[in-house]
Amino acid sequence: MGKMVFSNCSLALSLGLIGQFALGAVSVEQAAQLGASLTPLGAEKAGNAAGTIPPWDGGLSSGAGNRDPAGFLSNPFATEQPLFTITVQNMAQHQDHLTPGQMAMLKRYPGTYQLPVYRSHRSANAPDFVYQAARENATRTRMVDGGNGLENFSTAMPFPIPQDGLEVVWNHITRYRGGSAKRSHVQATPLADGSFVPVHFKDQFTFRDRVADFDPANPGNVLFYYKQLVTAPSRLAGDVLLVHETLNQVKEPRLAWLYSAGQRRVRRAPQVSYDGPYPAADGQRVADNQDMFNGAPDRYEWKLVGKREIYIPYNSYRLDGADLKYSDIIRPGHINPELTRYELHRVWQVEATLKPGERHIYAKRVLFIDEDSWQIALADHYDARGTLWRVAEGHLSPMYDLQIPWLGTEALYDLINGRYIVSGMHNEEKEALQFGFTSSAAEYTAAALRSSGIR
Template sequence: MINKTFLGFTFITSLAVGLPTYAAVSTQEAGALGNTLTPLGGETAGNADGSIPAWTGGTKQSPATGNNFIPADLFAADKPVLKITAANMAKYTDKLSEGTRALLQKYPDTFRVDVYPTRRTASAPDYVYKNTAANAVSCKLTQNGQSVEGCFGGIPFPVPKSGAEVIWNFLLRVEPEAVEYGFKNVVLTSDGGQTLATRNDNAWQYPYYYQKGSVQSWSKEYFLQRFSTTAPAFKAGETLVIRDSVDPQQARQAWQYLVGQRRVRRAPTVAYDTPDFVASGANYFDEVQGFWGMPDRYDWKIVGKKETYIPYNTNGQSTAPMDKAFAPHHLNPDTLRWELHRTWVVEATLASGKRHAVPKRTFYFDEDTWLLTLLDGYDAEGKLWRTSQVLPFVVPAVPAVLIKPVAVFNLQAGTVSNVQALNGENFRVVPLKSELYFTGDAVAAEGVR
């Protein structure tokens, strides 16, 4: 059961979808940012017993060295303060998600949660802090929670009043203007095997975070993506272009180049609960990066705010070599760092008239970054079916805590889809490209084989 006690906040229960447009918070509420709240909306103070320290500014910006902007180990001297296993998990149930408890029970001999000292590394460039403060008093939900207006370049709702506001905080989370990286989709099979589904070169661009942008000039597109598959050989050259907007009328535009067809075509099904062909169908498209796409198929409700053991500062896992990153049925506990953080717990239930293979989900969002860290999915009978571990890593060159990799567990099938694994790859913050690069026409013009 989820502890529904708010820590330092009044308990909120509100549905966003289906309700009228929300007004922004008052100037007085927004004034807490940078004082009792961090500039992005987390509680500045630590918790009562000190196991969560006060936020003191997070990671400071520092220049990147080499081709990989993800430092391997920011806290090399840290040792686990706690090791949670199936044998002792009962003592820590109130701080574990249901999915984490299920993994401890399913793999009692190999899966464990190594809890390290909590490091509140969340930070962002000053322009993001400034924009977040402005958003607090100007940003509003529109179209029954399916869109937003009046925000740009920062967290839209740093003092959230509804579940829909929290999911938009995640969708519009802090990002650099543009990044490039290689990634692998690795599937762990029920018999303990490991398969490389695809290896890909990826480019992302975030118009919502353009430093020279504004509320007035923003196109309403919040990310642009283009990637090409390089392995296995029979898929090499396949390309996918995706553009997401806060406008529900053009929420996702996608184009795919298929080697066999030798042409670019629209790909409208690259969304929601369509099996992700980039990962051999081992996860749904909206499970990429935890949750990926429009929130319109669910009603969103804040359940509460609670202290939770979550993956955090996972640079060591993301930079580990392939042979160290994975165990037969889960991520390697030796490389995965967990910490105690306050999380917003949000429940998503299927909206009236909508369909989705996963009709109910429970999300755990880190209060400091609004990053999704854990996600539990339930089947039509209300039984836990899926659980995801999203891996926040620190990039001091921004500075920010970012996510890309996610491990999606199908608990009933005993499989794991490791999506956008960065192991053995380089991650770089790069200059902006022309937005024309992120179009189907550009892919066709380049004559990808």
């Protein structure tokens, strides 16, 4: 394990006040750090002592590049070359900035897996109204029901100055993603030889703030609505998953429905949670693996280990390029490392240990969360024997023209069976990503599913 790097202005102060503010909200004096020594979302503004992590200067400007008619963003760092490449041969020199999962992948695929490391750019940012919400949340949002729900929460990032691991995880769960989005993307579960059949999806989600009849005075328990339509291959085409994601899933469990095009039937899908099988994933991902981690946190004890400086996937515009085919990305064992980009960033390290008496296929998870976006960038998953089993990578591609931190491609690698699942690819898709629209709650009802899934 690499050495821990603790923040003087956020982590140390916060840990010292856990007893005083056990449920979440911090003092007005602490919140005043936001926008001063801390960024508006709670990251350290300053760079690191070595100068290898720069100060945050507001993130990428909206004019850093262009969006073409198909919706693809240009790469503002296209001319940059790797500073160096980490391989199994030289990983010992860099182990202080690597996770156990990264080192396991280097050993598992010594001839092909590598990490090209580039200059770091703190490109993530968000609109002013998100910053304002985070500042207000800091002094008023609290965890309720043993940390399984939130009260007095608005928009995104309830705990920009987190005091424990669960608060960091809540920041990931509620992070800003544009309020609403529609996208076409592809998922694949390659065999060990790299062969794959692409599964095509159309996704749509709307956070409650973007629902037409949302009442801030009576927000209810729904955090966002989510709908996913399979459009190919033909054996799955027309199937639809619908989710009402609740803030407190212990008080009111996630509501999920599946529409089967073959049966022309809608049915409740309580299994789409925790370690239940995720649709069309060929057994390579469970429900709460999507988005690196999602859903109720109640089955784990969450420990805030500290901050580390880690090489994480970042500014992955090359991987999202319109000039690539899916066959360019997918390789045996892992995605094509020639298309990836890693940068040194500060991350929050959170360790989740399964509570006594609870059940999950992952007995322990270790999450590495980007301080600037609250996106989980890397995650290690351990089985009941304590063996490192699966390694997840989330390739961040901030939508700088819209000020949206965005997770593009994500991959979950199985170190035991040599397979993996990769999702979020949209390189060959013709429909552009759409953000910021307003939806009606009626679009996300079980009654509306059948018409959504007609082949």
